[in-house]
Structures are given as structure tokens and as C-alpha cells.
Amino acid sequence: MSWYQMHRAVYDWVRAGEVNSGDGGDGRAGFDIGAYELSDEERKAFDNQDIAAFYNLGLHEVLLNRYARAAGFARDDYRKLLEPFGQQEERRARWQR
Amino acid sequence: MAEIVLAYCASHAPMMSSARMAAPEEQRTNFFGALDHIREEAVERGVQACVVLSNEHYTNFFLENFPQLCIGLGEKNWGPTEEWLPIDKVWVPGHAGLANHIARHTLDAGFDPAFSHQLELDHGIMTVYYELDHSMKIPLVPIVQNCAVPPLVPVRRAYEFGKALGDAIRSYPGLQRVAVIGAGGLSHWIGNPRVGDIAEDFDRWFLERLERGELDQVLDIPDDELELAGNGAHEIRSWLAVAGAVDPVRPRTLAYEPVYPWITGMAVAEWDTQPDRQQTSATVEAQDSRREESLT
Numbered sequence: 585m586s587w588y589q590m591h592r593a594v595y596d597w598v599r600a601g602e603v604n605s606g607d608g609g610d611g612r613a614g615f616d617i618g619a620y621e622l623s624d625e626e627r628k629a630f631d632n633q634d635i636a637a638f639y640n641l642g643l644h645e646v647l648l649n650r651y652a653r654a655a656g657f658a659r660d661d662y663r664k665l666l667e668p669f670g671q672q673e674e675r676r677a678r679w680q681r
Numbered sequence: 682m683a684e685i686v687l688a689y690c691a692s693h694a695p696m697m698s699s700a701r702m703a704a705p706e707e708q709r710t711n712f713f714g715a716l717d718h719i720r721e722e723a724v725e726r727g728v729q730a731c732v733v734l735s736n737e738h739y740t741n742f743f744l745e746n747f748p749q750l751c752i753g754l755g756e757k758n759w760g761p762t763e764e765w766l767p768i769d770k771v772w773v774p775g776h777a778g779l780a781n782h783i784a785r786h787t788l789d790a791g792f793d794p795a796f797s798h799q800l801e802l803d804h805g806i807m808t809v810y811y812e813l814d815h816s817m818k819i820p821l822v823p824i825v826q827n828c829a830v831p832p833l834v835p836v837r838r839a840y841e842f843g844k845a846l847g848d849a850i851r852s853y854p855g856l857q858r859v860a861v862i863g864a865g866g867l868s869h870w871i872g873n874p875r876v877g878d879i880a881e882d883f884d885r886w887f888l889e890r891l892e893r894g895e896l897d898q899v900l901d902i903p904d905d906e907l908e909l910a911g912n913g914a915h916e917i918r919s920w921l922a923v924a925g926a927v928d929p930v931r932p933r934t935l936a937y938e939p940v941y942p943w944i945t946g947m948a949v950a951e952w953d954t955q956p957d958r959q960q961t962s963a964t965v966e967a968q969d970s971r972r973e974e975s976l977t
Contacts, residue, residue: 588744595743602762645872645912646829647739652872653765659944663876670874677909678898679886 586621587642593620593630594638594647598654635665683779683853686726688927688952689719689935690863690920691812693735694945695804698767698811703942715935715949716812723813723860726955730776730820731813731860732783732850734843734919735805736828741797748795749834750842752787753823754780760802768811773802776820778855783822786849792842800825809864819860826922828865828915836907837900839918843925850926863923865916867946873912879939883910884946887917888934891924891950913945920950927952 600611617630629637633655638648652662696703697712704712723731740762742748757772784796800823802810810821824846827833834842850859867887868880890899899921907914924932932950940947 591744595739602764639873644739644830648872649876650739659876663874666874666876673909675909677883677906678902679883
């Protein structure tokens with residue numbers, strides 16, 4: 585697994601489509617994922633826009649959120665995809681005591 | 682010297698702009714009503730520039746170089762970057778004089794903020810800034826904080842930076858009336874199986890601690906405990922920086938609404954830094970009423 589390269593690829597893809605000060609936001613068309621050293625799993629996740637796979641590969645949650653939004657997933661949709669991986673939280677915080 | 686004439690914090694869920702009508706009407710009215718009130722105050726008080734603190738959401742920085750704090754020194758900054766956020770994409774005027782003064786002062790005070798002469802502003806700053814000034818003309822000094830990518834500065838450190846920030850603003854000779862604003866929080870989860878949950882108990886506890894000035898319990902929270910209110914709860918660093926900037930003034934909660942369609946505990950709180958300012962009784966009554974409704 586190439587954790588950094590996966591993050592770099594997702595980040596670059598998200599940013600390529602944003603309306604930033606440098607370009608008009610159409611950079612996702614023709615985005616070259618081959619320029620990144622990804623494992624087969626990572627490449628597959630990118631090709632399939634597989635939110636659950638990215639989550640399980642350890643993509644940072646803030647970046648995953650940005651990716652999901654940019655890829656057209658509503659939060660309700662991606663929650664359904666991620667729910668199976670949720671774990672019961674047993675700890676209690678100071679505001680719960 | 683400049684005076685902090687307006688100090689407040691507000692949540693910055695992007696859906697407050699992109700899915701505004703998805704929120705129940707009463708929640709929408711209360712939340713935006715508080716921001717309308719703030720906007721009117723900004724006009725009444727003649728705010729000349731604002732300093733806005735918010736989380737960095739992988740917009741300006743990536744893993745090669747991820748500062749804990751970055752002050753926007755430029756004459757202008759661009760935003761919002763998100764193509765889907767329905768706020769006009771504009772060059773937002775900066776205030777280089779104030780920004781450089783803040784950088785110099787906070788460096789001298791023992792902090793090490795990065796700086797940028799051109800930042801891209803995402804929903805974190807733009808949603809709240811837009812509600813302050815729909816024309817997006819008020820000069821804005823952005824300060825982006827790392828509230829997302831570990832390791833994070835301790836919560837207490839964010840508060841202490843706020844103290845230095847407040848001192849910096851109050852020692853700036855180039856303006857008279859400045860607003861300091863925190864944008865972010867409260868509880869929310871993103872990018873994980875709990876997206877959509879809201880920790881209302883945390884939100885109410887946090888707002889009450891702020892109002893009572895009982896900050897020690899908040900400032901001592903380790904990140905793994907704060908995470909129990911969601912990975913977005915780390916954004917209370919922006920709120921605590923504002924609390925530090927205007928210490929010992931305590932805030933009043935103008936609105937708190939757990940807006941599930943926006944997946945976020947949405948709050949607005951204001952620190953009245955000008956208690957001797959003339960207020961009409963109607964204004965005070967409206968604030969009291971909003972506060973009581975929010976905390977019940």
C-alpha cells in the first residue's frame with residue numbers, strides 16, 4: 585500500500601475540479617491516475633469511486649469527505665456505504681458523566 | 682489602536698449555503714436570525730476589517746507541508762473554492778497591514794504561525810464571512826488552523842494563541858474597529874460511518890462552559906476524547922481562539938440548533954466586547970429570548 589500516493593492522487597483529483605484561483609475547475613477530465621504509484625487496491629478504488637474501499641484503505645476522513653462530495657455522493661448515500669464498518673463506542677466523555 | 686468591536690463564532694456547515702432549505706424552518710430561522718443580528722451589529726459598529734479563524738480542510742495545504750496555523754498576509758484571497766458551493770467566487774480583499782501586525786506580534790509572543798500571501802478560502806471561512814457581508818467587501822484576514830490532520834496542537838494552545846491574537850489586534854494602530862470571528866464546529870462527523878450524527882450533549886456542555894467561563898475542563902480535553910463528539914469537533918479550536926482573544930469577556934449563545942440535514946450542531950455565540958455600548962431594550966430582550974430558546 586502506498587498511503588501517501590493514494591492521498592496525493594485523491595487530493596489532486598479533488599483540487600483539479602475546484603474553481604480555484606488558478607484555473608476554471610475542469611481539470612478532472614483526463615486526469616491521469618497512471619502518474620501515481622498506487623497499489624492495485626488503491627487503483628481499483630479510484631477507478632470505481634469506491635468510498636468504502638478508500639475508507640478501509642485509510643484515506644483521511646476529511647479528504648474522503650471532500651472526495652465523496654466532489655464525486656457526487658450525498659452524505660446520506662455515503663453513510664450507507666460506510667455504516668457496515670462502524671464500531672460501537674464504549675468510552676464515555678467528560679460531558680457524558 | 683484598534684478595538685475588537687465584534688467577536689463571535691458560528692458553525693460553518695457547507696449545507697447552510699448549499700442545502701439551506703433542507704433544515705427545518707424553525708432551526709433555519711433561529712440560526713440565520715442570529716447571523717442576521719450579527720450582520721446588523723457589524724454595520725452599526727462600523728467594522729473596518731475582520732479576522733476569521735477556521736479549519737484547513739486540505740484546501741491550501743497537503744501532507745508535504747501542513748502548518749498548524751497560517752495567517753493570510755495577502756492583499757486578496759480567493760474563495761470559495763468548492764465548485765458546488767453557491768456563493769459567488771470572488772477575490773476577497775485582505776488587510777495586509779493588520780495581517781502582518783498579527784504575524785509579527787504572535788511570533789514575538791512565542792507562536793510560530795506560517796504565512797501565505799495567497800490563500801484559497803473554502804466553505805470554512807466563506808460561509809460565515811458571506812453571512813457577515815453579502816457583498817464580501819469587508820477586508821478579511823484569514824487564519825487557517827489545523828483542526829483535522831494529526832498531530833494537532835493541544836486545545837489549550839489554540840486558546841493561548843487567541844490571547845496573543847487579541848493582544849495583536851488591540852495593539853494595531855492602523856484601524857479602529859475590528860471583528861474577530863471563529864468559524865467551525867460544533868459536533869459533527871465526516872468521512873466515516875457516523876456521518877450525520879450530532880452530539881447534542883457535547884454541544885450544550887461546550888456552550889455552557891463558555892458562557893460560565895469554566896474553560897479548564899474544555900482546555901484539558903485530549904484529542905481522543907474530543908473525538909467522541911465527532912472528528913469535526915476539533916474545530917472548537919477556532920471558538921477557543923476567539924474566547925482567548927477577548928478574555929475575560931464571556932459569550933452569549935444566540936442560537937443552537939442540531940441541524941441533522943446539515944449533519945452539524947449549528948451554533949452562534951457572541952462575546953459582547955462593548956458592554957457600555959448603547960443598546961435598545963428591544964435588542965437586549967431579543968438576545969435574551971434567543972439565548973433561552975437555544976439552551977432549552
